[in-house]
Amino acid sequence: MTPSPLFKIRRRGFLGFMNASGEVVIEPQYIEATDFHGGFARVRLNDRWVLLDTLGRLYVKRLYRAIGLFSEGLARVQVVRRWGFVNERGDEVIAARFDRADDFSEGLAAVEIEGRAGYIDSSGRFALPPHYTAAGAFKGGLAPAAVGDQCGFIAPHGEFVISPAWDVCQPFDGPVAVVLKDRRWGLIDRQGVVRLAPQFELAPNQRIVRFQEGMALVFGGGKYGFITQEGDIAIAPMFDRAEDFGQGLALVEINGACGYVALDGRLAILPKFERAGTFSEGLAPAQNNGRWGYLRPDGSWAITPAFDAAASFAHGLARVIVGGKWRYITPEGEVVWQED
Numbered sequence: 001m002t003p004s005p006l007f008k009i010r011r012r013g014f015l016g017f018m019n020a021s022g023e024v025v026i027e028p029q030y031i032e033a034t035d036f037h038g039g040f041a042r043v044r045l046n047d048r049w050v051l052l053d054t055l056g057r058l059y060v061k062r063l064y065r066a067i068g069l070f071s072e073g074l075a076r077v078q079v080v081r082r083w084g085f086v087n088e089r090g091d092e093v094i095a096a097r098f099d100r101a102d103d104f105s106e107g108l109a110a111v112e113i114e115g116r117a118g119y120i121d122s123s124g125r126f127a128l129p130p131h132y133t134a135a136g137a138f139k140g141g142l143a144p145a146a147v148g149d150q151c152g153f154i155a156p157h158g159e160f161v162i163s164p165a166w167d168v169c170q171p172f173d174g175p176v177a178v179v180l181k182d183r184r185w186g187l188i189d190r191q192g193v194v195r196l197a198p199q200f201e202l203a204p205n206q207r208i209v210r211f212q213e214g215m216a217l218v219f220g221g222g223k224y225g226f227i228t229q230e231g232d233i234a235i236a237p238m239f240d241r242a243e244d245f246g247q248g249l250a251l252v253e254i255n256g257a258c259g260y261v262a263l264d265g266r267l268a269i270l271p272k273f274e275r276a277g278t279f280s281e282g283l284a285p286a287q288n289n290g291r292w293g294y295l296r297p298d299g300s301w302a303i304t305p306a307f308d309a310a311a312s313f314a315h316g317l318a319r320v321i322v323g324g325k326w327r328y329i330t331p332e333g334e335v336v337w338q339e340d
Helices: none
Strands: 007-011 014-018 024-030 040-045 048-053 058-064 074-079 082-087 092-098 109-113 116-120 126-132 143-147 150-154 160-166 176-181 184-189 194-200 215-220 223-228 233-239 241-246 249-254 257-262 267-273 284-288 291-295 301-307 318-322 325-329 335-338
Touching (some): 007 024, 007 325, 040 058, 058 074, 092 109, 109 126, 126 143, 143 160, 160 176, 176 194, 215 233, 215 241, 223 241, 233 249, 249 267, 267 284, 284 301
Antiparallel strands (some): 007 014, 014 024, 040 048, 048 058, 074 082, 082 092, 116 126, 143 150, 150 160, 176 184, 184 194, 223 233, 241 249, 249 257, 284 291, 291 301, 318 325, 325 335
16 A cells, blocks of 8 residues: 655754644654655664654664665665665665665666676575676666677676667667767667667766656757657757656746747747746746746646745645745645744
8 A cells, every 4th residue: 555645844953744734743853854755764863874664663773874765675775885775674685795786677686796787686696697897777678788888788688689889878768778879879779779870968967868758858059859759859959958848848948038848849838937847736836036836737827926945746735935934835825834
């Protein structure tokens, strides 16, 4: 059963959590805490991280330098410099002995030891010995892996089904994978056929290319546009800035003003806002005259700008800031909790 969502709150500088009705369920007592994901949050104690469940119980069998998110019932943990895995009871079921470790995906996790990469199963045994120079996550039965300085894609038995021919490979995202050659990226399909020859730069501060609602950002000539998973240019690079699509609309910036473009390339909301965020649960935060409110998809205000800062809606609530204090509001603008 999926646990009810919990929301991070702040009181006198300490962090805790409330439910969607605004009732405090974990008293504010932590200096640093993450949001809940998969039934767990992470809180910092004595410069180390500990798991916290939705009942407020700390899993303090061991303190960790870092804790990842749970995937397939296991989460990466770092002890000093080595990585291992814990289960959802907080037991360290795979000892911290790896130099690097990725999340589990399709029953396997890529790990690195002594400069070589391989794959382990959920018992910690090597399913594919570490004889690759780099390895990534399995998605749909294929995973990026490298020998020497070239990467291709392997099947779960470890053999290459798409020969190493690229400088960098990302895991498959649906029918295609992003590949890089000479610092330009393109797309290949699951048969290894090039669907889009490498030609786009990575945008500033962009580490990976990802598709959201079938679209990915492209960057060229200092401008942003969008491409489909079929490799077609959906919206030519023309924007000074752009972000991923959310609910059929993507934030774009033209001459310092923010608006939204639709999947078909038309400007659905004209650029007239100082700053803005991604649409989620039917609304998007936007700033006008220094104050933040929330927009509907037609560009009208659902909640008139009245906040110093505003985050996107999630699980029916959004966190806003007024006078340095946190509040949580509903899509109708009703306050369900506010910081003392």
